[in-house]
Amino acid sequence: xxxxxxxxxxxxxxxxxxxxxxxxxxxxxxxxxxxxxxxxxxxxxxxxxxxxxxxxxxxxxxxxxxxxxxxxxxxxxxxxxxxxxxxxxxxxxxxxxxxxxxxxxxxxxxxxxxxxxxxxxxxxxxxxxxxxxxxxxxxxxxxxxxxxxxxxxxxxxxxxxxxxxxxxxxxxxxxxxxxxxxxxxxxxxxxxxxxxxxxxxxxxxxxxxxxxxxxxxxxxxxxxxxxxxxxxxxxxxxxxxxxxxxxxxxxxxxxxxxxxxxxxxxxxxxx
Numbered sequence: 001x002x003x004x005x006x007x008x009x010x011x012x013x014x015x016x017x018x019x020x021x022x023x024x025x026x027x028x029x030x031x032x033x034x035x036x037x038x039x040x041x042x043x044x045x046x047x048x049x050x051x052x053x054x055x056x057x058x059x060x061x062x063x064x065x066x067x068x069x070x071x072x073x074x075x076x077x078x079x080x081x082x083x084x085x086x087x088x089x090x091x092x093x094x095x096x097x098x099x100x101x102x103x104x105x106x107x108x109x110x111x112x113x114x115x116x117x118x119x120x121x122x123x124x125x126x127x128x129x130x131x132x133x134x135x136x137x138x139x140x141x142x143x144x145x146x147x148x149x150x151x152x153x154x155x156x157x158x159x160x161x162x163x164x165x166x167x168x169x170x171x172x173x174x175x176x177x178x179x180x181x182x183x184x185x186x187x188x189x190x191x192x193x194x195x196x197x198x199x200x201x202x203x204x205x206x207x208x209x210x211x212x213x214x215x216x217x218x219x220x221x222x223x224x225x226x227x228x229x230x231x232x233x234x235x236x237x238x239x240x241x242x243x244x245x246x247x248x249x250x251x252x253x254x255x256x257x258x259x260x261x262x263x264x265x266x267x268x269x270x271x
Contacts, residue, residue: 006023008023027057028057030050030053030054035054046072051069075171086113087233088229091105091114091227091230095115095119098118100118101118101249102116103236105236108167108232109164109176109180110135110137111133123210130187135180137160138187141187142188149212150210151211152209162199165195166201167203203224205221205224208221212248214251214255215252218244218245219241219242220238221239222236223236
């Protein structure tokens with residue numbers, strides 16, 4: 001940025017085309033000494049309001065603003081509109097092409113951003129009204145045990161909560177995360193107890209057993225893939241672990257095509 005970009009005179013004997021420290025400080029409404037200490041990484045108390053003022057002065061975009069917060073060791077709270085609610089069409093095309101393998105896009109909070117038909121054959125994740133998004137953890141913890149699609153939930157759900165806590169460390173103090181943890185704790189005492197335990201596990205591949213009323217149990221291994229341009233979001237692909245499970249996944253697909261046959265024209269698209 002140059003002085004002209006912010007309506008300031010260029011001045012004389014400038015050694016750099018960009019803004020000087022005193023100019024950034026003036027435009028941000030902070031003292032030059034304090035701003036110098038901020039640049040130097042000294043242990044000062046930087047409030048979110050002051051960091052936002054500096055970010056506006058420097059015209060930082062969302063990733064740059066978040067990076068500034070991290071450098072200042074201040075909890076970063078993304079605006080509601082910054083939370084991903086959907087994926088780009090090309091990402092949806094990728095997971096659709098993986099059918100008959102089950103594929104879904106999660107963010108770090110286990111919100112379901114997209115899923116392919118094979119995933120929906122096994123598991124429908126409704127929107128959780130308390131957070132305004134379909135969330136797999138919310139669904140698993142609020143379903144009655146007899147209808148939960150995850151077998152051995154007493155082992156699997158604690159692992160998911162520990163994985164969630166691993167991601168939570170990057171979002172401490174953010175309203176969207178704090179409200180989510182508080183609401184799910186109120187909805188599920190079991191989740192509240194697991195969360196209070198403080199267990200942390202990094203995400204990784206696992207073999208899980210799922211149950212569907214139409215075909216019974218099936219063992220699926222999960223593998224996560226990162227997505228360019230969507231930090232902390234991942235495509236999770238579930239692959240049958242044995243031939244019996246592969247046959248059951250195929251049976252679910254045949255059931256779907258029998259109940260909802262693909263349309264032959266674009267004039268009457270399938271629901």
